[in-house]
Amino acid sequence: MCFATNNQIGYAILLLRQAGYSIERMDSPAFAELGATMRQRSGTVEKWLKGMSAAKASRLIKRLKWECCLNNSVRRMKELGTVTNPISLAAENHR
Numbered sequence: 001m002c003f004a005t006n007n008q009i010g011y012a013i014l015l016l017r018q019a020g021y022s023i024e025r026m027d028s029p030a031f032a033e034l035g036a037t038m039r040q041r042s043g044t045v046e047k048w049l050k051g052m053s054a055a056k057a058s059r060l061i062k063r064l065k066w067e068c069c070l071n072n073s074v075r076r077m078k079e080l081g082t083v084t085n086p087i088s089l090a091a092e093n094h095r
Contacts, residue, residue, distance in 0.1 A: 001053050002053060002054045002055075003050065003051070003052070003053060003054065004049055004050065004052045004053065004054050004056075004057035005054060005057075008049075008054065008057040008058065008061065009046065009049045009050060009057070011061055012049050012057060012060055012061055012064065013045065013046070013049070015061060015064035015065060015067075015068060016045065016064060018064075018068045018071075019064050019067040019068050019071060020071070021034075021045075023045050024045075026040070026041040026042075026043065026044065026045055026048065027041055027042075028041075031048075034060060034063070035056070035060070036048055
């Protein structure tokens with residue numbers, strides 16, 4: 001198996017930070033959604049990434065880039081006022 005490169009590991013850590021994941025702790029269920037097993041989540045993010053294959057690291061990077069893009073889009077829509085809270089919108093309609 002070809003393990004993740006140092007460049008992939010560094011880029012994945014950068015993207016994890018930008019996407020809002022904790023770099024210090026992996027005990028969050030969000031890391032399970034990224035493919036980390038329960039045993040891996042008891043370790044460090046860097047150790048998890050170093051044990052990953054290059055192909056899996058590439059898929060993780062692709063997903064994190066997508067998440068960052070999505071987060072940025074939502075942030076821009078909020079700034080423009082085009083995203084509203086559906087619960088508050090429903091409450092306004094019932095007044």
